[in-house]
Amino acid sequence: MSVTERLRTSELFKSSNASHSSASWQAERAYLRASAIAEAYALSLDDVLSLTPGFWDMHADPILCWDGAATTILIIQYNLTIGTVGRLAENQNREDLLPLLDDLLRFRTIGQFCLTEVGHGLDAVNLETTATLLEDGTFDLHTPTPAAAKFMPPMVPVLGRPCVAVVFAQLIVGKEKRGIRPFLVNINDGRHMCSGITTKLLPHRNGSFPVNHSITSFRHVRLPRGALLADDIEKSPSEHFDFLMRIWRVSVGTLSLSLVAMSTLKIASHIAFFYSKRRTVGGPENSRIPILSFRTQQIPVFTAVARAYVLDAFSRRAIQLFMDDSLDIRVRHGIATCFKAATLHCAQESAILLSERCGAQGLFGHNQIVTQYSEMRGIAIAEGDILVLSIRLATELILGRYSMPHSDNSRSLLSKHEVGIIAECQSLTTQYGHRSEEFATRVLPKCQFLVETIGHRIAYDAAVAEGVPTSLIAIYEADVIKKDLAWFVEDGCISRATFDDMEVDAINKASHQMEEWVNGMKTRTYVTAPITSADRWDDFVAGLETFSSVRRERRPLFRASL
Missing domain, CATH: 2.40.110.10 (Butyryl-CoA Dehydrogenase, subunit A, domain 2)
Incomplete structure (x- = not known):
């Protein structure tokens, strides 16, 4: 059992x-x-x-x-x-x-x-x-x-x-x-x-x-x-x-506690997918169209699923590196920080977007997403605030005191992005010095983004190595690029039009298998949100306290079993 x-x-x-x-x-x-x-x-x-x-x-x-x-x-x-x-x-x-x-x-x-x-x-x-x-x-x-x-x-x-x-x-x-x-x-x-x-x-x-x-x-x-x-x-x-x-166990918690955010990402994407599939709007000739058919719904939902798969691979790579006694202890802690920064950012952002894409239903705690977001806010601070952890790590990497493990795919766009952002911060540090006011003004605000960038690259490498479906990796890659598209355009890696084609192609290729991948996360057991199915919704409504012109009827509170 x-x-x-x-x-x-x-x-x-x-x-x-x-x-x-x-x-x-x-x-x-x-x-x-x-x-x-x-x-x-x-x-x-x-x-x-x-x-x-x-x-x-x-x-x-x-x-x-x-x-x-x-x-x-x-x-x-x-x-x-x-x-x-x-x-x-x-x-x-x-x-x-x-x-x-x-x-x-x-x-x-x-x-x-x-x-x-x-x-x-x-x-x-x-x-x-x-x-x-x-x-x-x-x-x-x-x-x-x-x-x-x-x-x-x-x-x-x-x-x-x-x-x-x-x-x-x-x-x-x-x-x-x-x-x-x-x-x-x-x-x-x-x-x-x-x-x-x-x-x-x-x-x-x-x-x-x-x-x-x-x-x-x-x-x-x-x-x-x-x-x-x-x-x-x-x-x-x-x-x-x-x-x-x-306080070494705090470093352990930086990684282990972030694994919880992985699970919230899977559950939230499952809820949003099946809600979007069953929720319909009026179409031509009195037809009903699932809102999941709209690209504005597909992008946040499919991206959340892609993040879940890619970051799941990252979690295994992070644990492997964290447990490697041959690595400098600062590098091991740095891996935990990169995992926390990338994972919590993705999980929190997806929770907000998916909650919004569930409309008014997304505001209620019984549909889980908004409550999980509140819990993740605590995780983001517990065992080391992400921003402060990132400032410490990024500063030491910029100063060259040690480095994170190198990319398995040095020609990938995310690897080039990592190298470019680090070089940009090192150039500013060389120009102004790391104890100057200019460093605090120009570099410190970039530290968390730098650490997230490293995390996304390691996640990409881990997903490729584990054989995560290429369509999901492509969605994840497009999502990361979108966050700093100006850099990729300025560096000559990609044009805006090419990026649009890249994102459209990734979403199109993934659409036919998305339900299979959602079910593959095996989180249905942990979902209680009434909006995920008609039966759940009917049971939920039947259990609400009822007021009518005849009498006030108090029914048993909604009970959802695992």
Whole structure:
């Protein structure tokens, strides 16, 4: 029995329409759903630490699109908390942590990861939370200012299950700052907060499944010596590098969490395709014409399908490169950044376009697309904001400190585009210097686009190597070219008229097989949108609360099973 089939038997996954239930109940249910997914995959500690195929498969499973809150909780638990504690336990032979890790793997204990602060988001290296070594060998964990409170991790007691967190704090020994270290901290027992710890529940994010995000502060919390999840307390000569290594699981999350966006792209394109096929408008001689027959509908729908196939190939290439220990760790992180930048841009853009192409129906959460878009906005920021990650990567590539793997198809238009954009930025840097105001003005705004450009080229190479249908690759290529058509024209690669012919030809060739490719994504199981079929729509309408001149009739709420 597959993972999805096992989850289908759970009542937890019988409904994705949670709009009529309380936010607190939805938030609690998210933990139960996360636990159910974890139980279905049954990952071991080695799976998490060694990043086995099972680890990546879990993140790529479309079931994670079912409830964005459950996905958030699951990924914090497995990648950030277990990944961080497990790695340090392994490196330091901390057998005392193994029982806790077992509880975390089975969700008997809830794990959190506290890095970001209210006043220190992407500049976490400057965080203010302190952990002062006391004379008896214990530590005093303290939040010195409101800006130092930990932001976002859901620390509210829930389900009666204890919660622990990896808390990053500035280690202070004898009034000297020794650098940022991770500490293991008991947060609550599932019902009450631990002494000295205060958490304030944030309002739920609009448009997404509710998570108990909160702001947490510590008031002189006494920690035992074993709470320190680091091998020493001495000041490191390479403090910044050590900090990056201690938060390595954030880099893993940059790639793994982006896999969820892949699934949302597949589901959204499936919904939009079948809606566009069944939705008709009046034609000549009282005929009815599916709106999918119009090119204005075909381009965004077919492009979304092409993106799903090409980026799926990219995901496998990205994982392969990320797992390659022979590569510079900066290159491996760079691959994750390129994948996140390209994939999230495509997924978010398609979600907006497809939602619009579903008309008024696209505005409703029960049709999934708009809700998934809200979840992707969170993914775009989580585990590193795309813009900041891109600025860091692009700057180092422009300065020649390292480079991304070279293209397998150096004569392709997307490869030429990558080379040209990098050369353009390097020319500006040579002219103005990378620490100048001109660099900040002229080059930094191009960084995310540069990284996306590299990502699209790697995606193209991966799709060609995997044998993705040439029509889908052609649609993807045309879509990328369209975003910067002026460059291709200026460089003499293509004319506007030639590009128009290229796009028309790609769409025409793909039209006859598009339904086969949509079904080939195998996402039907995860689609509950009523607009995808007449039967679904009839069931949905029949389940709505009804008002008439005779009586008010309250019917059961819409329930869609996997």
